[in-house]
Amino acid sequence: MNIFHDLSLADYSTMRLGGTAAHVAEIHNRPELTAALDWAKQKNLPVVMIGGGSNIIWKDEGFKGLLLVNRLAGYEDFAEDEENHYLTIGAGENWDSVVERSVASGLTGIEALSLVPGTAGATPIQNVGAYGQEISQTLVSLEVYDIQDSSFKTLAASDCGFSYRNSRFKAGPDRGRFFILSLTLHLMKANPQASFYPSVQQYFDQNNIASPTPANLRQAVVEIRQAKLPDPAVINNCGSFFANPIVDAST
Numbered sequence: 001m002n003i004f005h006d007l008s009l010a011d012y013s014t015m016r017l018g019g020t021a022a023h024v025a026e027i028h029n030r031p032e033l034t035a036a037l038d039w040a041k042q043k044n045l046p047v048v049m050i051g052g053g054s055n056i057i058w059k060d061e062g063f064k065g066l067l068l069v070n071r072l073a074g075y076e077d078f079a080e081d082e083e084n085h086y087l088t089i090g091a092g093e094n095w096d097s098v099v100e101r102s103v104a105s106g107l108t109g110i111e112a113l114s115l116v117p118g119t120a121g122a123t124p125i126q127n128v129g130a131y132g133q134e135i136s137q138t139l140v141s142l143e144v145y146d147i148q149d150s151s152f153k154t155l156a157a158s159d160c161g162f163s164y165r166n167s168r169f170k171a172g173p174d175r176g177r178f179f180i181l182s183l184t185l186h187l188m189k190a191n192p193q194a195s196f197y198p199s200v201q202q203y204f205d206q207n208n209i210a211s212p213t214p215a216n217l218r219q220a221v222v223e224i225r226q227a228k229l230p231d232p233a234v235i236n237n238c239g240s241f242f243a244n245p246i247v248d249a250s251t
Contacts, residue, residue, distance in 0.1 A: 001025060001032040003039065003066070009058035012050060012069065014117065014232035018058025023066040027092075030152065033068070033145060033179065040066040047147075049179045051092065051119030054232060055126075070121055072181055075101060079189075086140065087185045091121025102187055103214045109138040109187035111218040112200075115225045117232055121180040125169045127162045131197045131221050136162040138185045144178040152181070164246065192217045199224050 003025045009018030023045065025036045040047045046065035050056060074090030075098065085107055089098055099114050112131035116123070123135040124142060139157045146153050155178075161168035168174045191213050196204065203220040204212055212220075 001027075001035045003036070009062060009067075012067065013053040013056045013058055014236060015057050016236045017060075019060045019062030021062060021067045022064045024069065025066060026069045026071045028071045028073070030145075030181065033181075034150075036066060036068055037145075037147070037150075048176075051122045052094070052117060054117035055122070068179070070119060070179075072121070074182060077105065083189050085187045085189060087187060088182055089120045089185070090182050091119060091180045093120045095120050095123060099218065103218045106189050106214060107187040108190050108192045108214045108217075109133065109185065110135070111192065111214045112221055114218045114221045120183060124160060124162075124167055124180065124183060126165050127167050129165065131200055131217075131224075135185075136160070136167075138187060140184040140186050142180055142184075143182040144180050146178055148177050164244075 003023055005023055007021050007024045009021050010016045012018075012021070012024075023040075025032070027033045027036065027049070037047060047068060048063065048065065049068040049070055051070050070092040072090040072092040074088065075093060076088040078086045078088070080086060085105070087098075087102060087107075095113070095118055096115055098120050099110050102109070103111050110133060112133035113123070113128060113135070116128055116130060122128070124139060127134055127136050129135070136157060139160070141157065142155045142160065144153050144155055145151070159168075161172075169178060169180070191211060195201070196212075196217075200217065200220050203224065204210075204216070209216050
């Protein structure tokens, strides 16, 4: 494990802003994670783990602790039968590349989450969702490191406290407690089921697609998103972050 010092945080955010990180380590495996945490503990430093940095705007004064950059790789596809597939994905994998690979295998369940920026490990934190799909609908389990008792654990989806654009990892007393290492998803070898978002359905109608495949849905979402948002690799931005208002029916 290599620990680097005094690096610009602008290189760890798609907004390209921020001061200096006192210490930075890229994490490629579990021993590197525990070694980095032990090093930080010895020096009494705060620790934060990030993925692609697409939901971060760093302060100008920088970060005085240890920044862990999640590079944990992996993509395993276990076919239980002809229809049911279980994908185990390293949390450091680029999320859109994961979606692309699953769609290439004819799998449905996450294709509407195409072009969501960042890494796979970030998706459960705010229960990422778009165009009628959200990660909690397919998530089976997570492998995490619990800094509270310094142990590796497996959390079932039911342990994650998912709600609309929220989870136990994002808010509440467990914020910052867990580092996500991998996730397992249950996808189906099938076509996506209607009904579709109006903009997606309009795309299908305009392109004469009566029975859309996962690839059709991915392409629709990609084109819709590209028309609305610039590529963060080209123009600095944090993507699309919003939550629809929830209004009580009685009002």
